[in-house]
Amino acid sequence: MEFTSMFKFCGFASIFFVFLIHSLVRFFNSSRRKLPLPPGSLGWPYVGETFQLYSQNPNVYFASKQKRYGSIFKTHILGCPCVMISSPEAAKFVLVTRAHLFKPTYPASKERMLGKQAIFFHQGDYHAKLRKLVLRAFMPEALRNIVSDIEFIAKDSIKSWEDQLINTFQEMKTFVFNVALLAIFGKDEILYRDDLKRCYYILEKGYNSMPINLPGTLFHKSMKARKELAQILAKILSTRRQMKHDHNDLLGSFMGDKESLTDEQIADNIIGVIFAARDTTASVLTWILKYLSENPRVLQAVTEEQEAIIRSKEECSDERVLTWADTKKMPITSRVIQETLRIASVLSFTFREAVDDVEYEGYLIPKGWKVLPLFRNIHHSPDIFPEPEKFDPSRFEVAPKPNTFMPFGNGIHSCPGNELAKLEISVLLHHLTTKYRLVVCGGCREWDSVWPFCTSPEWSAHPIISEESDHT
Numbered sequence: 001m002e003f004t005s006m007f008k009f010c011g012f013a014s015i016f017f018v019f020l021i022h023s024l025v026r027f028f029n030s031s032r033r034k035l036p037l038p039p040g041s042l043g044w045p046y047v048g049e050t051f052q053l054y055s056q057n058p059n060v061y062f063a064s065k066q067k068r069y070g071s072i073f074k075t076h077i078l079g080c081p082c083v084m085i086s087s088p089e090a091a092k093f094v095l096v097t098r099a100h101l102f103k104p105t106y107p108a109s110k111e112r113m114l115g116k117q118a119i120f121f122h123q124g125d126y127h128a129k130l131r132k133l134v135l136r137a138f139m140p141e142a143l144r145n146i147v148s149d150i151e152f153i154a155k156d157s158i159k160s161w162e163d164q165l166i167n168t169f170q171e172m173k174t175f176v177f178n179v180a181l182l183a184i185f186g187k188d189e190i191l192y193r194d195d196l197k198r199c200y201y202i203l204e205k206g207y208n209s210m211p212i213n214l215p216g217t218l219f220h221k222s223m224k225a226r227k228e229l230a231q232i233l234a235k236i237l238s239t240r241r242q243m244k245h246d247h248n249d250l251l252g253s254f255m256g257d258k259e260s261l262t263d264e265q266i267a268d269n270i271i272g273v274i275f276a277a278r279d280t281t282a283s284v285l286t287w288i289l290k291y292l293s294e295n296p297r298v299l300q301a302v303t304e305e306q307e308a309i310i311r312s313k314e315e316c317s318d319e320r321v322l323t324w325a326d327t328k329k330m331p332i333t334s335r336v337i338q339e340t341l342r343i344a345s346v347l348s349f350t351f352r353e354a355v356d357d358v359e360y361e362g363y364l365i366p367k368g369w370k371v372l373p374l375f376r377n378i379h380h381s382p383d384i385f386p387e388p389e390k391f392d393p394s395r396f397e398v399a400p401k402p403n404t405f406m407p408f409g410n411g412i413h414s415c416p417g418n419e420l421a422k423l424e425i426s427v428l429l430h431h432l433t434t435k436y437r438l439v440v441c442g443g444c445r446e447w448d449s450v451w452p453f454c455t456s457p458e459w460s461a462h463p464i465i466s467e468e469s470d471h472t
């Protein structure tokens with residue numbers, strides 16, 4: 001009898017305890033819910049402020065909002081309530097210290113097109129595993145082996161522009177694509193290069209199209225090209241498996257993993273990496289040429305620095321090919337790249353989604369809301385970078401304060417391709433500045449959105465490659 005009462009008591013006590021915890025959680029959550037939302041306006045029902053965003057340069061929209069509401073504000077765009085943040089501290093909170101509370105988020109149609117297994121869409125163990133494999137292929141130790149191959153591609157590209165009027169951005173995209181194929185497949189897969197290019201170009205055309213998968217639509221063509229790309233990749237994988245060689249490229253890294261990736265995971269990530277690498281790096285290269293042509297003194301300083309590298313190699317009777325060490329002796333060029341990354345901020349912002357209600361600085365960021373760290377606003381803050389609209393590479397003679405300069409993002413999703421991007425830019429600039437004269441024709445429209453808002457000069461300044469210098 002005593003045992004039964006004891007049993008009943010324990011039962012009631014546990015139910016009471018569970019109830020108490022539940023009520024406390026609810027109380028805690030409801031008190032959080034009482035926190036105010038950040039200032040700002042949600043615009044019209046359903047459409048929110050999407051029209052305001054699209055009817056002007058998005059960067060002007062973000063800047064005017066920040067001026068009005070401060071460094072954290074709410075809005076509603078593309079069908080989603082959003083919180084936009086534009087202080088270094090808030091960006092660190094979202095991307096680094098509380099990264100687990102903010103998952104990367106993309107529209108479902110983009111996930112389908114790039115491939116659901118691609119690195120950008122994931123968190124946790126799968127993401128960490130992919131990141132390790134991608135970084136293995138793009139870390140300096142791996143890249144130093146392909147400097148001369150990148151140089152070959154750069155010289156070949158420039159040669160094809162000689163005495164021609166070129167659309168800079170388009171040509172830079174081709175250059176970057178060829179470098180990406182080299183870094184991913186090494187030199188073996190040259191056989192498939194044209195097919196890979198053809199399919200990728202069709203895929204890319206449909207990226208910003210309406211996601212209607214009916215015959216004849218751009219989206220449909222893109223999805224078909226994506227399927228074909230996956231088939232080409234399957235052929236490459238099967239040839240490699242038969243050859244049984246070790247490769248130091250990205251595909252080798254994916255295939256060499258002990259708990260190996262499936263073919264589908266490999267295909268999604270290869271397409272994803274090409275996508276992440278191409279427009280971003282090509283945009284930065286185009287902006288650099290534009291800024292150099294507008295700033296003849298800076299161009300002169302870069303040219304002299306690059307010529308000094310050639311002279312020092314001649315004096316040491318070194319091989320004439322560039323080495324990794326040479327690319328690390330380019331402080332002026334490197335500051336030009338940094339300043340361009342800052343001023344052009346080709347990825348103006350990125351997207352996250354709050355996985356829970358989050359409190360930041362007394363405001364509520366509700367679960368499910370999108371959160372956009374605005375890199376460009378931080379890079380253009382006069383408190384951080386005085387006279388932010390002025391192209392002044394010398395500002396990078398002093399290292400920027402932590403979390404104020406994030407052209408490659410920050411935290412666990414920051415760009416694993418940043419070393420490769422800087423390397424290919426430096427190699428191309430070496431040959432352009434030392435062997436050619438740039439003549440700019442035409443104007444430059446400032447923005448076009450690619451991934452997710454990659455700012456690329458849509459109709460770019462055209463350098464005419466016209467005159468070879470003494471160093472041939």
Ligand code: HEM
Nearest residue numbers: 119120276277280281284347350407408409413415417421
């Ligand atoms: C100048 C050129 C580039 C810029 C400005 C750039 C910028 C960025 C930024 C800002 C992110 C972070 C996005 C986020 O947090 O949501 C990112 C991610 C990424 N980038 Fe780059 N990128 C460049 C070139 C490259 C190249 C050359 C590659 C590969 C060869 C690459 C591969 C990636 C990948 C795979 C991610 C996703 C990383 C992850 O989710 O863990 N990027 N990039």
